Amino acid sequence: MKRLAAIGLAGLFLVGQGLLGAPAMAQQSPEPPRLRLEVSQLNPRYVTSTSTTLNIPGKITNIGDRKITNLRVRPELADRLTTERQLTDTIAGGVPTTSDPPRFQPVIDTLEPGQSAPFNITVPLGGGPNALQITKAGVYPLLVNVNGTPEFGGAARLAALSMLLPVVGVPGKETPHPAKAAGLSILWPIANTVPRVASMPFRGQLLLTDDELATELTPGGRLHSLVMAAKLQQDNEALFGSMCFALDPDLVDTAELMTHGYQFRTGSGTTDGKGVQAAKDWLDLLKQVTAGHCVVAMPYADADLTVLSKVHNGDQPDPDLVTAAVSGAAVIQRVLGVQPQRGVLWPEGSMDTKTLAMLSAAGIETVLSESRNLQSDGPVTSGVSLSGTELRAQPIDSLLASALAGKTDVKPSTNGNGNLTVTTGVSTQPAVAAQNGLAALAFRAGLGQQAASPGPLLLAPPRRWNVPLAELQNLLRTVGDYTTAGLVAPKPLQQLLTTSADKQATMTSDAKDTTGSDDLSESISAVDTSTSGLASAMTVDSTSQVKPADLVSPVRTGLVRAAAVAWQDNAGGAPAATFNARAELASLSDRVAVLPPPQTLSLASGTSPLPVLVSNSLPVAITVRVTLLNNAALRPSEQDQAQNRLIPANGSVPQYIPIEALRAGRFSVDVALTTPSGNQLGAPARFELTSNDFGIITVIVTASAGGALLLLSSRRIYRRIKESKAQRGA
Numbered sequence: 099m100k101r102l103a104a105i106g107l108a109g110l111f112l113v114g115q116g117l118l119g120a121p122a123m124a125q126q127s128p129e130p131p132r133l134r135l136e137v138s139q140l141n142p143r144y145v146t147s148t149s150t151t152l153n154i155p156g157k158i159t160n161i162g163d164r165k166i167t168n169l170r171v172r173p174e175l176a177d178r179l180t181t182e183r184q185l186t187d188t189i190a191g192g193v194p195t196t197s198d199p200p201r202f203q204p205v206i207d208t209l210e211p212g213q214s215a216p217f218n219i220t221v222p223l224g225g226g227p228n229a230l231q232i233t234k235a236g237v238y239p240l241l242v243n244v245n246g247t248p249e250f251g252g253a254a255r256l257a258a259l260s261m262l263l264p265v266v267g268v269p270g271k272e273t274p275h276p277a278k279a280a281g282l283s284i285l286w287p288i289a290n291t292v293p294r295v296a297s298m299p300f301r302g303q304l305l306l307t308d309d310e311l312a313t314e315l316t317p318g319g320r321l322h323s324l325v326m327a328a329k330l331q332q333d334n335e336a337l338f339g340s341m342c343f344a345l346d347p348d349l350v351d352t353a354e355l356m357t358h359g360y361q362f363r364t365g366s367g368t369t370d371g372k373g374v375q376a377a378k379d380w381l382d383l384l385k386q387v388t389a390g391h392c393v394v395a396m397p398y399a400d401a402d403l404t405v406l407s408k409v410h411n412g413d414q415p416d417p418d419l420v421t422a423a424v425s426g427a428a429v430i431q432r433v434l435g436v437q438p439q440r441g442v443l444w445p446e447g448s449m450d451t452k453t454l455a456m457l458s459a460a461g462i463e464t465v466l467s468e469s470r471n472l473q474s475d476g477p478v479t480s481g482v483s484l485s486g487t488e489l490r491a492q493p494i495d496s497l498l499a500s501a502l503a504g505k506t507d508v509k510p511s512t513n514g515n516g517n518l519t520v521t522t523g524v525s526t527q528p529a530v531a532a533q534n535g536l537a538a539l540a541f542r543a544g545l546g547q548q549a550a551s552p553g554p555l556l557l558a559p560p561r562r563w564n565v566p567l568a569e570l571q572n573l574l575r576t577v578g579d580y581t582t583a584g585l586v587a588p589k590p591l592q593q594l595l596t597t598s599a600d601k602q603a604t605m606t607s608d609a610k611d612t613t614g615s616d617d618l619s620e621s622i623s624a625v626d627t628s629t630s631g632l633a634s635a636m637t638v639d640s641t642s643q644v645k646p647a648d649l650v651s652p653v654r655t656g657l658v659r660a661a662a663v664a665w666q667d668n669a670g671g672a673p674a675a676t677f678n679a680r681a682e683l684a685s686l687s688d689r690v691a692v693l694p695p696p697q698t699l700s701l702a703s704g705t706s707p708l709p710v711l712v713s714n715s716l717p718v719a720i721t722v723r724v725t726l727l728n729n730a731a732l733r734p735s736e737q738d739q740a741q742n743r744l745i746p747a748n749g750s751v752p753q754y755i756p757i758e759a760l761r762a763g764r765f766s767v768d769v770a771l772t773t774p775s776g777n778q779l780g781a782p783a784r785f786e787l788t789s790n791d792f793g794i795i796t797v798i799v800t801a802s803a804g805g806a807l808l809l810l811s812s813r814r815i816y817r818r819i820k821e822s823k824a825q826r827g828a
Contacts, residue, residue, distance in 0.1 A: 132162040135244055135257035143533065143576060144540070145232065146583075147267030151220050152230060154242060158205060158257070159214040164249040166209045166256065170202035171217050171244045175263070178236040182497060185541055188239050188262065189501050189534055200228045202245060209246075224269040235273065237541045238263045261530050262501075262537030264545065266583050279587040280543040282340060282577070283594055285394065285444065285466065285494065285558040288324050288384070289346035292671060293399045293659035296363060296678050298652050299685060300644075300717075304352070304360035305368065307674075312373025315353065315380040320564050322380055327570035329387050337578050340588030342392035344444050344466075344558075345434075347426025348399035348659065350384075353377045354433045385434050392591050393438040394466065396445070398426040400561060401661040403445050407453040408619035409657075411627050419626065420456040423658045439464075442595060446561065446663040447471070448605050454487045462489065464595060466556070467605065469493035474603040479553035481594065482603035490599050494558045501538035503560045504531035528565040532573050535559070539577070543585040554594055555586070562664065621676050622657050629653045629683055631775035635721045639747035642717040649718060653683045689715040690722065690745065691780025692769045698786040707754040708732075708785070710769055714745040720773070721745075724755055727768040727782055731789075733758045742774055759789040 137156040142149055154173060160166055174196040179185050206215040222229035232238070240263040247253045267273030290311070297305040314321040331338045356377035361368045397403055401423045409416050427438040441463030448471040449457075457465065464481075472478040478493045535557075542555060559565075565573075580586045629650050636646035656679030665671035693711045714720055721742045726734045734757050745751050755769075766786050771779040 130162055132160065132164070132166060132248055133244060133246070133257040134159040134161050135242065135259055137242055137259055140261075140263075140533065143572065144264040144266055144536065144579070145223060145269065147269060147271055147273045149223050149267075149269050152223055152263075153218070153220045155216070155218040156242075157214050157216050158209065158244060160209045160211050162248070163211055164251075165211065166246040166248050167207060168253070169205040169207075169209055169215065169244065169246040171205055171219055171242065172200055172202045173219065173221055173230065174199040174241040174243055175230040175232070176239040176241070178234055178238055178265075179262075179541065180236070182541075185237065185262075185538060186497065186500070188260075189504075189538070196241065198231060199243075200230065205244075232265055232268055235265050235267060235545055237537045237545060238265060259530070261533045264537045264540040266540065266545065266580075266585070273583070276544055276584050279581075279584050281554040281589040281593075282539075282543075282586040283554070283556050283589050283591040284341045284577070285344050285556060285591065286324070286328055286341050287344045287396075287444075287559060287561045287563070288321065288349065289344070289396060289400055289561045290349040290352070290664075291320070291562050291564075292664040292668065293348055293352075293662050293675060295348075295352055295656070295659060297682060297685075298355065298655070299682065300649050300652060304355040304358070306352075306356075306360060306362040306371065309362045309371050309373060311352065311356070312371060312376050315373055315376040318567070321349075322383070323565070323567035323570055324563075325380065325383050325387055327567055327574060329383065330571060331574050331578075332387075334578055336581065336588045337574065339590055342394055342439075342591040343388055344394045344396055344561075345388075345430055345438070346396045346398075346400050347429040348655075350381075350433050351398075351426075351429050353381055357381065381433070385436075388434055388436045391436070393430060393434075393436050394442050394444050394591070395424075395427045395430060395438045396561070397423045397443065397658075398429075398655070399423075399659040399662045400446060400664060401658050402447070402615065402663050402666075403457065403661075404447075404449055404453050405615045405619050405661040406622070406658065407450075407456050408616065409623045409626055411623070411630050416623070416626060416630075417456045417459065419622070419654060419658055419661075420453070421460040422654055423661075424457060424460050424462055439592070439595060442466070444558075450605075451486060454484060454489055454605065458488050464490045464492055466492050466494055466558075468496045468499055470496040471606055472603045473606055474601050476601070478601075478603055481597055481599045482601050483599040485602050485604050491603060491605065492556065492594055494556045495542060497542055498535060498538050498555065498557045499560075502531055502535035502557075502563070504528075504534065528563065529569050532565060532569050536573065536576050540580065540585060543580065545585060554589065556591070556594060618661065618672050618676070621673070622660055622679075625653070625676065625680050625683060626657055628777055629657075631773050631777040632683065632687060634775060635773035635777070636716070636718040637721070637744075639717060639719050642747055644717040644747075646718055649686065649716065650683075653679050653686070656682050686716065687777065687779050688781070690720055690771060692724075692771055692783040693750065694783040695785060698764075698788060701759060701787060701789040705756075705758050708757050708767075708769075708787075710753045710755055711750055712743070712745050712753055712771065713750040715748060717747050719744055719746050720779075722771045722779060723774060724753060725770045725772060726755070726757070727770055729767045731760050731763075731765040731787075732767055733760055762789050764788045 135156065135158055137154055139155050141153045152173065158169060176196045179188065200221050203219045205217045209215055224232055240261055242259040243255060244257040245253060246256045294306045294308065294311050295304065296307045313319050316322060328341060356371065356373055359374060360371040362371050403420055403423060406419045406423055409419050424443055430436065430438050441461060443462050444466040448467065469478045472482060472491055472493055474482060481490055481492050484491050539557065577586065581588060633646045633650045636649065638645060656675065660672050660675035660679060691713055693713050710724055712722060721744050723740065723742060726732060734755065743753055766784055768782040768784055770782040773779065
């Protein structure tokens with residue numbers, strides 16, 4: 099194990115619980131952290147009949163402000179777990195009480211603030227005095243307990259680390275093989291931590307938000323380790339054959355684009371990326387591992403399909419983004435040359451009926467989902483038909499998934515030796531989670547249980563698991579050892595996918611506040627509606643032969659990235675990704691614009707048409723409408739403003755807009771372009787105009803008004819004269 103780490107709080111066993119995934123305690127310790135406990139090895143990782151001792155080397159560091167004396171450490175083994183509830187409670191943070199633990203072993207008499215002290219404890223296994231009491235095969239909670247006496251305080255537990263220890267065989271006794279090994283398939287996820295594409299214009303250069311992906315693709319990086327760990331198992335045909343690679347199409351797509359050169363954003367602008375060769379090498383390695391092997395697609399960018407299913411275009415639902423998100427198999431086949439399992443998808447979480455219907459309409463036939471998301475009249479251990487849909491669900495074992503995932507409340511830091519440590523809060527280290535996952539697998543396979551033979555198991559590590567290569571190798575190697583011990587029998591995932599569904603089940607909806615996801619769906623809908631309006635105004639140009647759908651595809655892809663599940667832990671991620679998609683759309687719209695005249699235009703007459711030069715640098719023809727703004731001195735024709743005007747691809751075309759001057763003199767008018775659906779194109783252009791004449795209609799109207807005024811005045815004069823004569827006659 100690369101590194102197991104914990105932090106102790108004086109007087110409270112808080113960290114050991116947190117390392118098993120429990121939430122932080124409601125009442126915090128009144129004492130500050132005193133010690134950091136690091137366990138560098140656990141040897142052996144599982145106990146067999148030939149095991150005689152358990153060795154635990156590590157280091158204790160005083161991170162408080164007081165010296166600590168009489169530091170001692172010991173491992174403690176609690177009672178064997180016999181029920182799944184006990185196992186889940188332990189993983190969630192509960193630590194059963196130990197009985198008859200071995201004695202403490204001294205570490206150091208005095209540890210000053212900032213100082214560290216190594217330790218290396220070894221205890222006998224089996225029975226007898228001062229040994230870890232093991233009498234039966236099974237899974238046991240193991241606690242590494244550190245006691246000491248802080249200055250001005252009493253003796254107390256200052257740090258602890260808790261994990262699960264599988265016991266495959268009782269030391270010194272013959273180990274019988276299980277009556278039947280559990281079938282095991284492994285879903286090996288290879289996905290991006292978060293989507294990192296800021297912009298990818300049509301036939302343009304890739305721009306990333308940062309260059310972290312290059313680091314993950316290089317040897318020692320997270321993504322490189324995931325692929326290399328699988329490659330190192332290729333000689334183990336049974337184990338490697340049980341692995342199916344779950345790929346994020348966005349990651350594959352982005353890595354392929356990086357090979358052609360890219361830039362990334364910095365605090366002061368953009369700069370060239372350094373990961374071109376790393377992307378090439380990683381893709382070559384991934385091709386070697388996946389060639390002729392089982393591959394399953396995730397949603398593009400691991401998008402939240404429930405968020406995308408709420409996207410609408412006006413008053414109508416728009417399933418296009420859901421379809422785009424679940425169509426990533428084509429990307430994987432294009433880049434890697436391997437065909438993913440047809441109609442199979444591994445989405446995150448549970449989905450409502452509306453979302454499932456959209457998946458079915460998009461060609462999905464089977465979804466992989468954790469068993470806790472599936473409700474039936476009994477335990478869901480094999481494929482089921484989802485009620486009310488045409489979909490089949492293949493369950494992923496939730497116990498194994500929870501054990502491997504653990505929980506992290508703070509981001510682990512890295513010390514000078516490259517070992518993961520925690521300096522504050524409560525955290526689960528990946529190596530601890532891996533140890534717990536191996537223990538949960540042994541338990542699920544029937545180790546120490548009195549239940550019937552286990553059903554087929556589908557094990558899936560966390561989608562964005564960050565585990566060192568050595569720990570990944572140990573995980574897979576131990577699974578191989580379980581195979582030798584007869585606990586599990588590796589099976590290809592295809593065998594599970596082809597078995598008939600034996601029962602009906604429903605998919606539960608996540609019980610969570612959907613306000614944030616609803617707001618995100620509305621933001622995505624606004625950009626999606628504008629994108630549809632722009633695309634509908636485009637037509638294929640006979641010369642360039644570019645499809646409008648291909649031109650706006652980067653915008654829609656950006657909207658899918660905005661719905662990535664990974665943004666749930668990053669409050670600003672989804673808005674930033676939505677902004678990037680909106681900027682991608684604006685960059686297209688701005689390529690169609692009115693070119694402002696270089697000088698003031700003089701109208702030859704009051705009815706001279708306004709010459710407007712429209713430029714279109716898009717590789718498609720586009721239909722526009724010309725609108726006059728700020729036009730108090732002009733009267734445009736409403737009919738002409740509603741006229742559709744076709745602008746060819748990559749060209750500038752003059753348009754003559756019929757207008758009438760309402761007054762003579764100098765004035766300005768803003769000329770804007772829109773699509774027929776109302777999308778603004780480019781920025782309005784300011785025209786400066788002069789006119790020495792009125793329009794003919796204005797003259798007619800003025801003359802008519804003058805004639806009417808003269809007639810009314812004459813009538814009034816006549817009535818006054820008539821009234822005056824009548825008064826004199828009286």
